[in-house]
Amino acid sequence: xxxxxxxxxxxxxxxxxxxxxxxxxxxxxxxxxxxxxxxxxxxxxxxxxxxxxxxxxxxxxxxxxxxxxxxxxxxxxxxxxxxxxxxxxxxxxxxxxxxxxxxxxxxxxxxxxxxxxxxxxxxxxxxxxxxxxxxxxxxxxxxxxxxxxxxxxxxxxxxxxxxxxxxxxxxxxxxxxxxxxxxxxxxxxxxxx
Numbered sequence: 056x057x058x059x060x061x062x063x064x065x066x067x068x069x070x071x072x073x074x075x076x077x078x079x080x081x082x083x084x085x086x087x088x089x090x091x092x093x094x095x096x097x098x099x100x101x102x103x104x105x106x107x108x109x110x111x112x113x114x115x116x117x118x119x120x121x122x123x124x125x126x127x128x129x130x131x132x133x134x135x136x137x138x139x140x141x142x143x144x145x146x147x148x149x150x151x152x153x154x155x156x157x158x159x160x161x162x163x164x165x166x167x168x169x170x171x172x173x174x175x176x177x178x179x180x181x182x183x184x185x186x187x188x189x190x191x192x193x194x195x196x197x198x199x200x201x202x203x204x205x206x207x208x209x210x211x212x213x214x215x216x217x218x219x220x221x222x223x224x225x226x227x228x229x230x231x232x233x234x235x236x237x238x239x240x241x242x243x244x245x246x247x248x
Contacts, residue, residue, distance in 0.1 A: 072192070073193055084142065086179075091124075091149070091152070093154060096157035096171075097157075097175075106165075116172060122211070133197055169218050173216065177212055179208040183204050183205040210224075
C-alpha cells in the first residue's frame with residue numbers, strides 16, 4: 056500500500072523564492088566532496104612537512120584540515136533537508152572532487168605542498184561563493200552556511216599566501232586545532248575537543 060508523501064514546505068518555499076533546489080543540492084554534494092577530499096589530502100600532505108620549517112607549516116595545515124572536515128559535515132544536514140541524498144559510492148564521490156593535484160610523495164618540497172594547499176583553498180572560495188550567489192535572497196539557511204564556510208576558506212587562503220609570499224594575513228593561531236570560528240554551529244564533528 057503506497058502512502059501519500061507529505062509536502063516539504065521548507066523546500067516549496069525555496070522554490071517559490073526562485074531557488075533551483077535540485078541544482079543547489081547537486082552543488083552542495085559536489086562541494087562536500089571537495090571538502091572531504093581536501094581533508095583527506097591535507098592529512099597526507101602534513102606528513103611530508105618535515106624539518107624545522109615543516110613543523111610550523113604542519114600546524115597551519117592542521118587548522119585548515121580540521122576546518123575542511125567541519126565544512127564537509129556542515130553540508131550533510133542541509134543536503135538531506137533539501138530532499139537530496141548523500142552518495143553511497145565513496146570512490147565516485149571522491150573522484151568528482153577532481154583534487155588529484157593534491158597528491159604528494161617524499162619528493163614534494165615544502166613550497167610545492169604550500170602551493171597545493173593554496174590552490175585547494177582558492178578553489179573552495181570559488182565553490183562557496185557560487186553557493187552564496189545562488190542562495191542570496193532565496194535560501195537564508197544555506198546562504199548562512201555557505202557564507203560561514205566561505206569566511207573560513209578566505210582565512211585559509213590568506214594563511215598560505217602569508218607562508219608563500221610573506222604577505223601578512225593577520226593570522227593568529229586558533230585557540231585549538233579545529234576551532235572553526237565561523238562554522239562551529241553547523242558541524243558537531245569536533246565538539247568536545
